Amino acid sequence: MNGKNKTNYLSYKWFNDLICKSNVAERSQIRGCLIFKPYGLDIWNQIKNKLNYLLIKTGHENYYFPLLIPLTSLKKEYNHIQGFSQECAIVTHRRLKVTNKAILIDRHSKLKHELIIRPTSEAIIWNSFKKWINSYRDLPILLNQWSNIIRWEMRPRLLLRNSEFILQEGHTVHSSKQEALSHSIKMLNLYKYFIENIISIPVIKGKKTPTEQFAGAKTTYCLESVLLDGKALQMATAHFLGQNFAQSFDVKYLNQKGIYERPWGTSWGISTRLIGALVFTHSDEYGLILPPQIAPIQIVIISIITKREDNKIMDKLVNKIGVFLKTNHLRFVYDNRKQYTPGWKFNEYDLKGVPVRITIGKKELQQGLIEIFRRDKRKKTHIKIINLHKTLINLLNNIQTQMFLKALGLKNQYTQTIDDYNQLKHKLKSKGGLIYSHWDGSQESEKKIKEDTSASIICIPSTTIKSKTSHLGHCIYSHKLSKQRVIFAKCY
Amino acid sequence: MNGKNKTNYLSYKWFNDLICKSNVAERSQIRGCLIFKPYGLDIWNQIKNKLNYLLIKTGHENYYFPLLIPLTSLKKEYNHIQGFSQECAIVTHRRLKVTNKAILIDRHSKLKHELIIRPTSEAIIWNSFKKWINSYRDLPILLNQWSNIIRWEMRPRLLLRNSEFILQEGHTVHSSKQEALSHSIKMLNLYKYFIENIISIPVIKGKKTPTEQFAGAKTTYCLESVLLDGKALQMATAHFLGQNFAQSFDVKYLNQKGIYERPWGTSWGISTRLIGALVFTHSDEYGLILPPQIAPIQIVIISIITKREDNKIMDKLVNKIGVFLKTNHLRFVYDNRKQYTPGWKFNEYDLKGVPVRITIGKKELQQGLIEIFRRDKRKKTHIKIINLHKTLINLLNNIQTQMFLKALGLKNQYTQTIDDYNQLKHKLKSKGGLIYSHWDGSQESEKKIKEDTSASIICIPSTTIKSKTSHLGHCIYSHKLSKQRVIFAKCY
Numbered sequence: 003m004n005g006k007n008k009t010n011y012l013s014y015k016w017f018n019d020l021i022c023k024s025n026v027a028e029r030s031q032i033r034g035c036l037i038f039k040p041y042g043l044d045i046w047n048q049i050k051n052k053l054n055y056l057l058i059k060t061g062h063e064n065y066y067f068p069l070l071i072p073l074t075s076l077k078k079e080y081n082h083i084q085g086f087s088q089e090c091a092i093v094t095h096r097r098l099k100v101t102n103k104a105i106l107i108d109r110h111s112k113l114k115h116e117l118i119i120r121p122t123s124e125a126i127i128w129n130s131f132k133k134w135i136n137s138y139r140d141l142p143i144l145l146n147q148w149s150n151i152i153r154w155e156m157r158p159r160l161l162l163r164n165s166e167f168i169l170q171e172g173h174t175v176h177s178s179k180q181e182a183l184s185h186s187i188k189m190l191n192l193y194k195y196f197i198e199n200i201i202s203i204p205v206i207k208g209k210k211t212p213t214e215q216f217a218g219a220k221t222t223y224c225l226e227s228v229l230l231d232g233k234a235l236q237m238a239t240a241h242f243l244g245q246n247f248a249q250s251f252d253v254k255y256l257n258q259k260g261i262y263e264r265p266w267g268t269s270w271g272i273s274t275r276l277i278g279a280l281v282f283t284h285s286d287e288y289g290l291i292l293p294p295q296i297a298p299i300q301i302v303i304i305s306i307i308t309k310r311e312d313n314k315i316m317d318k319l320v321n322k323i324g325v326f327l328k329t330n331h332l333r334f335v336y337d338n339r340k341q342y343t344p345g346w347k348f349n350e351y352d353l354k355g356v357p358v359r360i361t362i363g364k365k366e367l368q369q370g371l372i373e374i375f376r377r378d379k380r381k382k383t384h385i386k387i388i389n390l391h392k393t394l395i396n397l398l399n400n401i402q403t404q405m406f407l408k409a410l411g412l413k414n415q416y417t418q419t420i421d422d423y424n425q426l427k428h429k430l431k432s433k434g435g436l437i438y439s440h441w442d443g444s445q446e447s448e449k450k451i452k453e454d455t456s457a458s459i460i461c462i463p464s465t466t467i468k469s470k471t472s473h474l475g476h477c478i479y480s481h482k483l484s485k486q487r488v489i490f491a492k493c494y
Numbered sequence: 495m496n497g498k499n500k501t502n503y504l505s506y507k508w509f510n511d512l513i514c515k516s517n518v519a520e521r522s523q524i525r526g527c528l529i530f531k532p533y534g535l536d537i538w539n540q541i542k543n544k545l546n547y548l549l550i551k552t553g554h555e556n557y558y559f560p561l562l563i564p565l566t567s568l569k570k571e572y573n574h575i576q577g578f579s580q581e582c583a584i585v586t587h588r589r590l591k592v593t594n595k596a597i598l599i600d601r602h603s604k605l606k607h608e609l610i611i612r613p614t615s616e617a618i619i620w621n622s623f624k625k626w627i628n629s630y631r632d633l634p635i636l637l638n639q640w641s642n643i644i645r646w647e648m649r650p651r652l653l654l655r656n657s658e659f660i661l662q663e664g665h666t667v668h669s670s671k672q673e674a675l676s677h678s679i680k681m682l683n684l685y686k687y688f689i690e691n692i693i694s695i696p697v698i699k700g701k702k703t704p705t706e707q708f709a710g711a712k713t714t715y716c717l718e719s720v721l722l723d724g725k726a727l728q729m730a731t732a733h734f735l736g737q738n739f740a741q742s743f744d745v746k747y748l749n750q751k752g753i754y755e756r757p758w759g760t761s762w763g764i765s766t767r768l769i770g771a772l773v774f775t776h777s778d779e780y781g782l783i784l785p786p787q788i789a790p791i792q793i794v795i796i797s798i799i800t801k802r803e804d805n806k807i808m809d810k811l812v813n814k815i816g817v818f819l820k821t822n823h824l825r826f827v828y829d830n831r832k833q834y835t836p837g838w839k840f841n842e843y844d845l846k847g848v849p850v851r852i853t854i855g856k857k858e859l860q861q862g863l864i865e866i867f868r869r870d871k872r873k874k875t876h877i878k879i880i881n882l883h884k885t886l887i888n889l890l891n892n893i894q895t896q897m898f899l900k901a902l903g904l905k906n907q908y909t910q911t912i913d914d915y916n917q918l919k920h921k922l923k924s925k926g927g928l929i930y931s932h933w934d935g936s937q938e939s940e941k942k943i944k945e946d947t948s949a950s951i952i953c954i955p956s957t958t959i960k961s962k963t964s965h966l967g968h969c970i971y972s973h974k975l976s977k978q979r980v981i982f983a984k985c986y
Contacts, residue, residue: 031567068528091585096583119585126522
């Protein structure tokens with residue numbers, strides 16, 4: 003990106019090291035499962051709390067359903083179980099046999115009905131919907147859950163594709179098709195708002211091809227983005243389930259005319275993968291860069307005063323600044339640890355991606371100035387202490403916007419329109435990125451292209467790029483008629 | 495308690511119904527696992543956030559470790575695995591085989607190393623401690639985790655003894671025995687403070703007998719309480735692990751003299767069981783009664799105005815009150831739904847246990863008065879609106895204290911000293927409660943008494959009751975010498 007020559011810079015390996023070095027997460031002894039470290043959990047809690055607020059505000063209520071789903075329940079929706087069948091953690095026994103010689107599974111404790119650790123919770127939640135829904139008065143149900151789930155990954159990728167991850171999963175039931183459909187799109191738009199404005203990552207809105215859609219859905223809407231290494235990442239999905247689960251779980255309600263009808267469902271989710279996304283979009287060679295909205299620490303104050311007698315003046319000043327920061331609900335830290343040098347601290351907060359650093363030294367104190375450093379552009383300025391109030395709030399907003407614009411630049415740089423199959427193959431082998439090409443809509447071509455290039459159709463975008471207005475065209479692979487361009491990309 | 499003659503009143507069945515009726519939780523299709531409903535989760539989040547604040551303040555940091563623990567890791571601490579061997583959920587396979595005819599476990603997907611869903615996380619966390627600890631500079635480590643765990647219960651009890659529950663588990667490592675021991679006791683005292691002051695339940699501090707202690711611990715300290723039905727409930731535990739896990743997981747550190755030493759460990763926890771405890775301690779025939787400190791809604795405002803033209807005056811007044819409530823960080827709801835009568839609402843908030851209800855009618859408005867109803871004592875008073883500020887804050891504090899005192903009365907009422915074995919057996923069959931009796935310290939007597947009475951030694955209390963100062967005595971069963979009284983009780 004900026005011509006750095008370090009090996010692996012901006013690669014998955016670099017991303018991986020950065021995640022560990024910055025105390026976000028690390029690998030565990032179990033393949034595909036990670037350990038969230040304190041800073042990673044702090045970032046997640048910022049995301050969680052802000053999104054949760056929006057979900058509650060839009061009428062959703064939080065529930066917590068069991069971790070384990072009986073296989074008999076999961077079986078009910080055939081497409082659903084087929085889709086998840088290759089990545090299930092299956093609980094089959096419930097006791098160990100401990101003897102002097104060995105510790106083994108107690109064969110007598112075999113379960114009559116096997117249990118699956120939830121890969122998603124439709125199958126257990128629709129079982130409750132059946133009990134809860136009788137009349138149109140019970141609808142809509144708008145429910146949300148924060149849960150840990152397991153999807154056994156063959157090729158796990160730290161934070162981007164883990165076997166265990168934390169999921170926000172919404173599940174709703176509606177009396178009409180139109181209402182359910184609107185709700186799935188409403189939630190997709192809410193995610194778009196959230197990811198673009200809070201995490202500062204621009205996303206492409208679209209829907210999945212039938213091959214790529216959620217197992218059990220009628221339509222899967224999605225938000226996609228591109229990472230620093232040119233690979234695509236699915237950021238959020240919202241599924242219109244039609245009456246599939248209502249049918250499979252035999253859910254019906256008495257409508258206002260006294261006739262039984264099947265209700266309509268949606269489900270939608272985001273996960274801790276978003277932490278991976280923000281690290282792999284916004285970071286640079288110095289470390290993370292966190293958008294102010296979700297940075298656990300938005301501002302760090304570091305003193306570079308050396309004389310002990312100046313410390314008191316410093317503490318007094320910081321106290322004063324602190325009052326203002328607190329009143330404005332800004333998250334800050336005053337790092338006055340004596341065992342570390344200012345330089346060490348600068349590196350530390352650079353690595354952690356703290357958006358703004360305030361440095362105060364003797365010279366500054368005497369002149370009524372403080373030094374402000376913005377992490378995203380790595381620029382220092384001196385401002386008058388009396389102007390701090392206005393400057394800080396404007397600066398944080400500006401960083402948030404500039405980070406979005408920089409990521410938008412990245413996305414645009416990685417976006418291309420290609421009409422020649424060899425060129426597509428070449429591009430996917432070299433730079434990667436998001437490639438808009440025509441597709442005939444057949445699973446056959448989709449499969450063949452994937453075999454040739456390892457790229458998937460990450461989505462059928464809602465709107466194609468403005469400059470390429472022609473909707474009709476010919477499939478890049480089969481040359482058959484194509485209704486619109488879709489996006490090909492290698493993805494995590 | 496108050497002479498009500500309803501069948502089952504204050505029984506486990508009554509408690510069970512109340513949990514469901516008040517929208518706290520309900521049973522799921524999986525035996526021993528429950529569904530947390532929105533109100534239950536709201537209560538839990540109050541508990542979680544307040545306790546988390548105290549844990550962070552005392553220097554602990556939050557981590558999240560994987561859900562699954564390799565059996566090979568769990569095996570390392572022999573006593574630990576032996577203790578949990580009868581209640582493990584064991585994952586043995588990772589794929590299903592979906593054919594036209596049936597959906598079965600794919601036998602080829604059998605795991606080489608079986609995984610256990612965490613019943614507690616020592617075995618996975620100590621594996622990381624081994625990697626993280628090298629020198630005395632790495633110590634102490636003070637970490638905390640909020641996690642869902644599975645302990646397969648043979649006789650599950652809704653919210654009191656579930657197979658899946660949410661756990662707060664602290665894990666620490668120290669360089670000296672004294673420091674680890676002090677830390678486990680410090681955390682026990684923190685729990686005592688929290689449970690008595692925030693949840694308003696008095697607890698007895700003590701330690702477990704070797705039979706009852708945590709599998710893998712040297713000493714298990716505990717807090718115990720008694721429920722409305724006279725059964726005891728373990729509220730919190732703190733374990734001094736000695737060097738057991740350090741030994742089993744081969745954790746060592748270089749001390750200041752450059753010599754390798756084994757560190758010392760602690761672990762301690764509370765769980766969603768606390769919600770069960772507070773419901774089964776504070777409720778009455780009208781529903782829950784929540785201590786103000788953890789009530790999701792502390793104050794509900796209900797208008798009993800009938801004329802539409804008065805509504806505006808009402809809204810204006812509520813707005814004014816609202817500003818004051820918000821400024822004081824009080825959690826309140828103004829219920830102005832038109833489709834429900836005031837009477838219906840009164841019952842609803844009684845059931846939910848909202849500590850304070852403010853009712854405003856026309857008469858009150860004209861006289862500048864409002865009616866205040868306190869849920870715990872079910873008493874109404876009229877106060878002048880201008881005195882609302884002071885009154886409300888005092889009232890909430892008073893309710894918190896009075897609830898504690900009432901629970902203390904319950905505990906005292908259920909506490910007895912008995913020296914005759916037949917009397918002990920009789921008492922445990924009839925009223926139950928906490929019975930202070932002498933015990934010779936042998937596992938044999940402990941086991942025999944349990945067989946005869948189904949009661950356990952719930953703890954060896956730190957301090958015996960003042961009025962019974964004589965420490966020495968004779969075991970109620972064997973008549974052998976006893977060093978002090980212990981507490982016998984039937985428990986959940």
